[in-house]
Amino acid sequence: MTTPTTMTAPAPTPTPAKTAVRPLRRGPSLGRIAAWAVMAAIVLVTLLPFYWILRTALSTNAGLAADPANPLPVHPTMGGFERALGLQSTKEAIAQGGAGGSLDFWRYLLNSVVVSTLITGCQIFFSAMAAYAFARLRWRGRDTVFGLFLAGLMVPAIFTLLPNFVLIKQLGLVDNLLGIALPTMFMTPFAVFFLRQFFMNIPREVEEAALLDGAGKVRVFFRVLLPMASTPVLTLAILTYITAWNDYFWPLMVSYSDSSRVLTVALAIFRAQTPQTGVDWSGLMAATLIAALPMLVLFGCFARRIVSSVGFTGIK
Amino acid sequence: MTVASTRPPVRPPRGDGALAALFVAPAMLGFLVFLLWPTLRGVYLSFTRFNLLTPAEWVGLDNYVRMVNDPIFWDSLTVTVEYVAINIAVQTVAALAIAVLLQRLTQSAVLRGIVLTPYLMSNVVAGIVWLWILDTQLGIGNEIVAGLGFDRIPFLADETWAIPTIALINVWRHVGYTALLLFAGLQAIPNDMYEAAKVDGASEGRMFWRITMPLLRPVLAVVLIMTVIGSFQVFDTVAVTTSGGPANATNVLQFYIYGSAFGRFQFGYASAMSVALLVVLSAITFLQYRLTRAGHTDLG
Numbered sequence: 001m002t003t004p005t006t007m008t009a010p011a012p013t014p015t016p017a018k019t020a021v022r023p024l025r026r027g028p029s030l031g032r033i034a035a036w037a038v039m040a041a042i043v044l045v046t047l048l049p050f051y052w053i054l055r056t057a058l059s060t061n062a063g064l065a066a067d068p069a070n071p072l073p074v075h076p077t078m079g080g081f082e083r084a085l086g087l088q089s090t091k092e093a094i095a096q097g098g099a100g101g102s103l104d105f106w107r108y109l110l111n112s113v114v115v116s117t118l119i120t121g122c123q124i125f126f127s128a129m130a131a132y133a134f135a136r137l138r139w140r141g142r143d144t145v146f147g148l149f150l151a152g153l154m155v156p157a158i159f160t161l162l163p164n165f166v167l168i169k170q171l172g173l174v175d176n177l178l179g180i181a182l183p184t185m186f187m188t189p190f191a192v193f194f195l196r197q198f199f200m201n202i203p204r205e206v207e208e209a210a211l212l213d214g215a216g217k218v219r220v221f222f223r224v225l226l227p228m229a230s231t232p233v234l235t236l237a238i239l240t241y242i243t244a245w246n247d248y249f250w251p252l253m254v255s256y257s258d259s260s261r262v263l264t265v266a267l268a269i270f271r272a273q274t275p276q277t278g279v280d281w282s283g284l285m286a287a288t289l290i291a292a293l294p295m296l297v298l299f300g301c302f303a304r305r306i307v308s309s310v311g312f313t314g315i316k
Numbered sequence: 317m318t319v320a321s322t323r324p325p326v327r328p329p330r331g332d333g334a335l336a337a338l339f340v341a342p343a344m345l346g347f348l349v350f351l352l353w354p355t356l357r358g359v360y361l362s363f364t365r366f367n368l369l370t371p372a373e374w375v376g377l378d379n380y381v382r383m384v385n386d387p388i389f390w391d392s393l394t395v396t397v398e399y400v401a402i403n404i405a406v407q408t409v410a411a412l413a414i415a416v417l418l419q420r421l422t423q424s425a426v427l428r429g430i431v432l433t434p435y436l437m438s439n440v441v442a443g444i445v446w447l448w449i450l451d452t453q454l455g456i457g458n459e460i461v462a463g464l465g466f467d468r469i470p471f472l473a474d475e476t477w478a479i480p481t482i483a484l485i486n487v488w489r490h491v492g493y494t495a496l497l498l499f500a501g502l503q504a505i506p507n508d509m510y511e512a513a514k515v516d517g518a519s520e521g522r523m524f525w526r527i528t529m530p531l532l533r534p535v536l537a538v539v540l541i542m543t544v545i546g547s548f549q550v551f552d553t554v555a556v557t558t559s560g561g562p563a564n565a566t567n568v569l570q571f572y573i574y575g576s577a578f579g580r581f582q583f584g585y586a587s588a589m590s591v592a593l594l595v596v597l598s599a600i601t602f603l604q605y606r607l608t609r610a611g612h613t614d615l616g
Contacts, residue, residue, distance in 0.1 A: 031520060032421070039417050043430055046492065049445050050433070052456060056448065069459040130343035137332035137339065145340070152351045154601075158549050158570055159594045162577055162587055163354035163361060169368065186346020217335055246438035248552040249570075253578065264440045268556050271444055281448055288441050295436040303429045310432065310496040 053292075056285035057081065061097030064281055080286035084270070098280045104258055105290060108266040111177060112294075115251070115262055116244040118181040120237050127191035128233065132221050134192065135199035136207065146196075152189035165253050175256045183250070191236060198232045199225060235309040238302055245295055263291040361587035368581060379588035389589065391564055392572040393596075395479060396548060399568055402483035403547045408540065410491050415498035416528060420520065428499070431492035439552030442489040447472060447557050450481065472557050475565040482553050482566060494543060501535030502528065541604050545597055569593055 055073050056064065063074030082088045083098040085105050133139070134146045164183050165174075173179030202225060210220045226233075248264040255261050261269075270287050274280075299306060362379055364372035383389050414431060418424075434442065450457045450471040458468045471481040505527065513523050551570040554560060560567040560575070567575075569589065577586035 035417055035421055038413070039421060039427070042414060042417075043427070045488070046430060046434060049449060049488075052449060053445055064454055068454040069456060069463070126342035126346065129339040133332075133336040133339035137336040139333045139336040142336070145344075148352075149343075149347060152347060154598075155351065155355055156545055156549060156594065156597055158573070159358055159590050160351060160354040162573075162583060162590060163357040164350055165577075166357070166361070166368065166583065167349070167354065183346075183350040186350070187343035189347075189351075192343060217332065221339075242436060246436075246440075248438060248440050248555070249574075252555075253574075264438045264552075267438075267440050267444065271447075271556055279448075279451075281451075281454070284444060285448065288444050292437050292441050296433075299429075299433065299436050304425060307425060307428045307432055307496065310493060310500070 053285045053289050056281055057289050059282050061278075061280060061282050065278075077282075080280075080282035080284075081290070083280065083283040084287035084290055093283075096280075096283075097278070098283050103266065103270055103287075105263075105266065105287065107258055108261050108263045109290070109294075111261060112245060112263040114177050115180050116241050118177070119184050119244040120240045122181075122185040123187060123191055123240060124195075124233060124237050126185075127187045128195050128226060128229065129221070130187060130192050131195035131199055132225060135196045136225070137217070149187075149189050149192055153193070161250060161253065164250075168254060174254055175260045176254075177260050179254045180251050180260060180262065184244070191240070194236055195229065195232060198229055202228060235305060238298065238306055239309060241298065242295055267291050358587050358590055361584055362591045363588075364584045366583040366587075368583060372584065375584065379585045382585060383588055383592060388564065388567070388572065392567045392569045395565065395567060396550070396569040399479050399483050399550055399566075400544060400547045402480050403486055403550075404540070404544055406484065407487045407491050407494055407543060407547075408536075410487065411494035411498055411539075412536075414491065414495035415502055416524065418495070418499050419502045428496060431495055433492070434489045435493045437489060439486070439489060440556050442485055443553040443556040446481075446485045446488070473562055475562055478558055478562065478566045482550070482557060485553055485557070486547065486550065490543070490546075494539060497539050498532065498535060501532050501539075504535075505531045537604065541601050544600055544604065548593065548597055548600075 055071070057080045058073035058076050058078070060075040060077050060079060063070075067074045079088070079096050083093050083096065084103070086103050088096070088098070130149075134142060134149075160183070168174055168179045168182065171179070171182075173182065206224065206228070207220055210224045211217070215223065246264065247262075248268070251260075251262045251265050252268070255265055267287055271279075271284055361372060363374060363376060365375045365378070366372035418428060418431070437445075449455050450469075452458055452468050452470045452473065457471070462468055469477060471477050509527050509531075510523055513527060518526070549570055550568050551574065554566050554568055554571050555574075558566045560571050570593070573586045573589045573593070576582045576589065
């Protein structure tokens with residue numbers, strides 16, 4: 001894919017309004033020390049549960065019962081992870097406090113990846129096309145249609161869920177990955193709104209230069225404007241991916257079997273499969289960690305972008 | 317090129333109608349099929365008796381009459397409101413505190429990242445983790461409670477504790493996100509104002525009430541509306557921690573709606589309750605918008 005040579009204008013990256021705010025430097029007053037102490041407490045409360053997941057996942061259930069307050073893993077073992085991933089025999093699993101039910105975590109992981117990727121890819125591509133039409137093309141009824149889309153922002157998700165379930169059922173897509181993805185695959189009002197804002201801010205000259213070179217508007221969109229929009233598109237994509245990955249209610253409605261079960265739903269089922277002896281906490285925490293890991297990795301790769309995007313995408 | 321700089325921007329030729337239709341078509345399809353149609357259909361279904369198996373049968377206002385006379389509905393509405401009140405009160409204050417601390421103490425992006433991490437977890441993961449931490453017998457939370465010399469608290473198994481506990485679990489997951497939204501709002505306040513106030517000898521507290529709060533108000537209003545709408549739809553955490561129990565103490569509205577639809581196959585009744593929820597949310601949005609004068613900003 002070659003970009004037209006006329007495209008020399010630097011891509012206008014939408015930087016969040018940054019007035020150079022600097023913290024007011026003061027001596028180590030009592031107030032500042034107190035403020036830092038509060039901050040430290042907040043960080044502790046935020047992060048400690050993550051450590052506790054890891055510590056529990058690496059312990060044995062017997063060890064947890066014997067020494068619940070030990071800050072380190074009790075009788076360190078990978079048994080929890082093996083159970084969560086279905087690598088243990090039923091007998092072994094039950095002996096270690098698991099439910100012994102089969103759980104195909106790789107399957108759920110794949111389902112989650114498929115659904116989230118499908119939603120993110122399609123939603124953002126189609127929303128970008130619409131956003132371009134709303135921002136850059138001239139057609140009758142444009143503002144009316146856009147107004148209608150915006151009004152869609154007002155409808156809370158809960159309200160469309162039941163009728164959407166009825167529709168998906170009538171389409172025969174219950175217990176199907178496509179059925180999970182479909183309702184948000186084409187657009188969300190927010191995505192259209194968000195990308196339209198960006199396209200509106202690209203100077204006309206950029207587009208005109210390409211048009212003068214004889215490129216059609218479709219070509220201009222795909223070769224010029226869409227590449228220029230890569231920053232907001234990626235930002236939106238990451239947030240959409242996280243949202244799709246974490247969704248529970250809708251997939252719970254639509255999926256009934258392993259074939260369409262995503263990680264969030266599988267995890268809740270794992271939690272509900274309480275064995276006779278008590279909850280398999282170490283297996284459950286291992287499963288939790290596996291379910292959360294992809295988002296933590298995503299965060300590791302794009303932390304800066306995600307953090308700044310929350311302010312920029314603003315009010316979602 | 318000298319001409320180019322002075323002439324008004326050339327409008328593209330009129331009438332991109334066909335192309336626009338092509339570009340809007342997929343999004344339009346999604347909008348009509350999965351947003352507009354379900355909205356209308358949801359209202360329609362609320363006037364029917366419908367169990368998915370046989371065609372919907374028009375029953376007029378029956379579902380609404382039933383709803384008004386259903387003590388469980390009112391209970392679940394009360395529980396939901398209780399949840400929302402605790403969730404919003406704690407979350408807003410905590411998010412504001414975090415945002416201000418982030419702004420006044422440091423510009424560290426790492427700290428902002430840390431604050432956001434729980435947001436990456438799903439509600440399901442957050443629910444399960446806290447279920448474990450707060451476990452009566454083995455949870456570290458209760459170990460600490462016991463270590464401090466108190467009786468162990470059955471956080472999620474007790475009628476009084478369950479809703480506040482679920483509200484706080486969701487605060488843990490969402491407060492960072494809210495804080496960053498507010499932080500972004502704070503960034504828009506010119507630093508000169510703080511400098512000037514400092515020269516005048518204003519304390520941090522005074523600056524907070526005189527500068528930060530008034531100028532942040534529009535952002536705060538929008539964030540509030542957003543979080544109220546979000547928290548009214550609590551479901552995931554309840555589903556994995558208490559399943560509505562003990563004794564309906566955490567039977568929030570959305571959980572009751574889900575149960576009516578998928579547990580008892582009363583889709584018509586469930587739809588009527590969804591309409592009620594929609595009305596409540598619209599009313600709150602409207603009221604909040606008016607009360608906080610969200611449209612106005614004091615910032616020039």
